[in-house]
Amino acid sequence: MAIEESGIRRVFLSPGGVICAAEPTLVTTVLGSCVSVTLWDKERRIGGINHFVLPRGGASSRYGDTAMRELLDEALDLGAHLRSLEAKLFGGAAVLPVGGEGTVGTANVAFALGELARRGIPIAGRRTGGARGRLLIFNTETGDAFVRWLAEHEPLPAVS
Numbered sequence: 001m002a003i004e005e006s007g008i009r010r011v012f013l014s015p016g017g018v019i020c021a022a023e024p025t026l027v028t029t030v031l032g033s034c035v036s037v038t039l040w041d042k043e044r045r046i047g048g049i050n051h052f053v054l055p056r057g058g059a060s061s062r063y064g065d066t067a068m069r070e071l072l073d074e075a076l077d078l079g080a081h082l083r084s085l086e087a088k089l090f091g092g093a094a095v096l097p098v099g100g101e102g103t104v105g106t107a108n109v110a111f112a113l114g115e116l117a118r119r120g121i122p123i124a125g126r127r128t129g130g131a132r133g134r135l136l137i138f139n140t141e142t143g144d145a146f147v148r149w150l151a152e153h154e155p156l157p158a159v160s
Contacts, residue, residue: 008141013051016062020048020074024141030150031091032133033105035064035112038088039071039121040143041080047140048075054104055111064111072119087116088125088145090136105129 013019013029013036022045029036029051040047052067061067075085092109109128116123125145127134133150 018050018070021140022046022078027138032095035091035108041084043084046080049138068115086124087121092128093130
C-alpha cells in the first residue's frame with residue numbers, strides 16, 4: 001500500500017472511534033490490547049474500521065458490541081452490502097492481564113471473531129496477539145492494511 005498518496009484524506013482513529021468512508025481515506029490507529037476490525041466492500045470500494053477497548057459493557061463504541069454494530073451499520077448506510085463485505089482483524093496484544101489466565105487482548109479478539117462469524121463475514125486477514133502494540137494504517141478504498149510492531153520504547157505517533 002502506498003502510504004504517501006497525494007490527495008487522500010488522512011484520519012487518526014482514537015480508542016472508541018468508528019470511521020466508514022466511500023471516498024479514499026487512510027486511517028491510522030495504534031493498538032495494544034485493543035482490537036480494530038476493518039470491513040471492506042470489494043465491489044463498492046467502501047471501507048470502515050473501529051477501535052474498541054473491551055468486548056462488552058455499554059453504549060459507547062469503546063466496547064466491542066457497540067463498535068461492531070456501529071461499524072456495520074455505517075458501512076451499510078454508505079451502500080455496502082453484507083454479502084460483499086470482508087473483514088480484517090488487528091490488535092489484541094497480551095499487555096493487560098484480566099481475571100484468570102486470559103488477557104483483555106485475547107478476550108477482545110475472541111469477541112470480534114465471534115461477531116464476524118455470527119454475521120457471516122469472512123476474515124481476509126488477521127494480525128492478532130503478541131506482547132507489543134501495533135501501528136495500523138487502513139486504506140478504505142482498497143481494503144489494504146499496513147501493520148507493524150511498535151518498538152518496546154517507541155513513542156506513539158503524533159495525533160493531528
